[in-house]
Amino acid sequence: MTRLIIKGGTVVDPVTGKLFQADVTVVGDRIAHIGKAPPDKDATVVDARGCLVLPGLIDMHVHLREPGYEHKETIASGAAAALRGGFAAVCAMPNTRPVCDSAAVVGFVLERGKAAGRARVYPIGALTRGSEGKELAPLGEMRAAGAVAFSDDGRWVKNGHLMRRAMEYAAMLGAPVISHCEDPDLSAGGVMHEGVTASMLGLRGIPAAAEEVAVARDIILAALTGCHLHIAHVSTAGAVRLIREAKARGVKVTAEVTPHHFTLTEEAVKGYNTNAKVNPPLRTPADVAALKEGLADGTIDVIATDHAPHAREEKEVEFDAAPFGMVGLETAVGLTMALVREGVLTLPQLAAKLTTNPARILGFEGGLLREGAPADITLIDPELEETVEPECFASKSGNTPFAGWRLKGLPVGVVVGGRWFAVRPRAATSRRTREKK
Numbered sequence: 001m002t003r004l005i006i007k008g009g010t011v012v013d014p015v016t017g018k019l020f021q022a023d024v025t026v027v028g029d030r031i032a033h034i035g036k037a038p039p040d041k042d043a044t045v046v047d048a049r050g051c052l053v054l055p056g057l058i059d060m061h062v063h064l065r066e067p068g069y070e071h072k073e074t075i076a077s078g079a080a081a082a083l084r085g086g087f088a089a090v091c092a093m094p095n096t097r098p099v100c101d102s103a104a105v106v107g108f109v110l111e112r113g114k115a116a117g118r119a120r121v122y123p124i125g126a127l128t129r130g131s132e133g134k135e136l137a138p139l140g141e142m143r144a145a146g147a148v149a150f151s152d153d154g155r156w157v158k159n160g161h162l163m164r165r166a167m168e169y170a171a172m173l174g175a176p177v178i179s180h181c182e183d184p185d186l187s188a189g190g191v192m193h194e195g196v197t198a199s200m201l202g203l204r205g206i207p208a209a210a211e212e213v214a215v216a217r218d219i220i221l222a223a224l225t226g227c228h229l230h231i232a233h234v235s236t237a238g239a240v241r242l243i244r245e246a247k248a249r250g251v252k253v254t255a256e257v258t259p260h261h262f263t264l265t266e267e268a269v270k271g272y273n274t275n276a277k278v279n280p281p282l283r284t285p286a287d288v289a290a291l292k293e294g295l296a297d298g299t300i301d302v303i304a305t306d307h308a309p310h311a312r313e314e315k316e317v318e319f320d321a322a323p324f325g326m327v328g329l330e331t332a333v334g335l336t337m338a339l340v341r342e343g344v345l346t347l348p349q350l351a352a353k354l355t356t357n358p359a360r361i362l363g364f365e366g367g368l369l370r371e372g373a374p375a376d377i378t379l380i381d382p383e384l385e386e387t388v389e390p391e392c393f394a395s396k397s398g399n400t401p402f403a404g405w406r407l408k409g410l411p412v413g414v415v416v417g418g419r420w421f422a423v424r425p426r427a428a429t430s431r432r433t434r435e436k437k
């Protein structure tokens with residue numbers, strides 16, 4: 001079997017909260033040893049000095065667009081973008097064409113992901129047929145075919161009785177329900193956060209209440225059914241409070257936040273920047289502060305990108321007509337590492353929210369640096385800096401408001417199932433080379 005040694009890096013253990021120097025030895029597709037590795041002339045050796053060694057990052061909320069919208073992204077290009085972003089695994093949302101609401105489409109996504117041979121791809125099945133909110137999709141069949149969770153993604157299941165039934169079935173199947181919490185009656189026609197900036201721009205707003213009303217109802221249903229409810233892309237201070245209180249009562253609820261929601265505010269929309277048009281919308285500085293507080297105290301369990309690629313011509317239209325969403329896989333680590341420098345998160349906390357917690361929520365192997373665990377590993381150079389250039393993305397789309405930003409702390413390599421992928425030159429290596437000269 002092939003052997004790989006990640007040598008001399010700083011291991012970040014999200015379970016124990018410890019950082020320590022160690023080699024990580026991989027044999028085949030499993031981690032064989034963590035500690036001093038003996039010389040092995042037949043092994044591939046990766047010099048990880050100056051780098052952080054984390055479990056392979058997991059993004060539990062991406063849109064890979066295939067089948068049906070391959071002009072925006074394909075499973076292959078999305079998996080490549082994931083690797084460049086430092087992710088060993090991604091979970092594909094079901095808003096494709098056809099919607100991922102059957103065992104056949106779940107199987108298709110799995111097959112295309114394996115054929116791509118890059119980051120692992122896990123499908124998320126739709127809650128209702130066609131994500132239309134009228135009748136349940138065949139949850140049992142999709143679960144058996146490999147769906148790791150269920151969600152109607154951008155469409156909140158408005159019918160409370162139907163959502164209750166969906167949660168009951170999901171609970172029996174041992175799968176979480178992921179909810180995009182937004183009351184469509186309150187958000188109807190809105191294109192950005194409701195507030196002063198929206199009024200100045202003459203744009204219709206989406207109030208924070210649209211998210212918070214939906215979060216409250218779904219938490220109540222989760223308490224009733226015992227279902228594991230996962231709240232997608234939390235964006236408001238009120239939603240954070242509701243989730244915190246529900247956790248204190250023992251409700252089985254977890255939550256995620258995106259890098260763009262804890263980095264940007266509604267001000268990013270000024271100039272009618274359609275690349276800053278996302279759903280839920282960018283909110284206020286007070287909301288951003290609440291999201292960071294939720295990350296720090298554990299109310300928010302996961303950092304996920306909500307990677308939403310769109311073709312350039314779709315975004316280069318008037319603001320009202322542009323689709324919601326931005327790409328996020330290739331900027332996530334740099335934006336998230338800023339939280340460590342700000343003192344919001346420690347490195348082990350950051351690692352947990354990008355590895356262990358998503359794996360635990362979704363119930364699959366991964367997110368651990370342990371002997372015998374799957375050999376999924378991410379290397380991050382904390383000193384590496386890069387200017388965001390969308391034209392250099394591995395994604396087919398470049399709809400990001402972070403173009404031109406200088407990010408620090410970036411992935412340099414990923415191991416997926418024992419296979420090493422170098423994704424960037426290492427700043428630490430270049431520095432050592434200059435010093436030797």
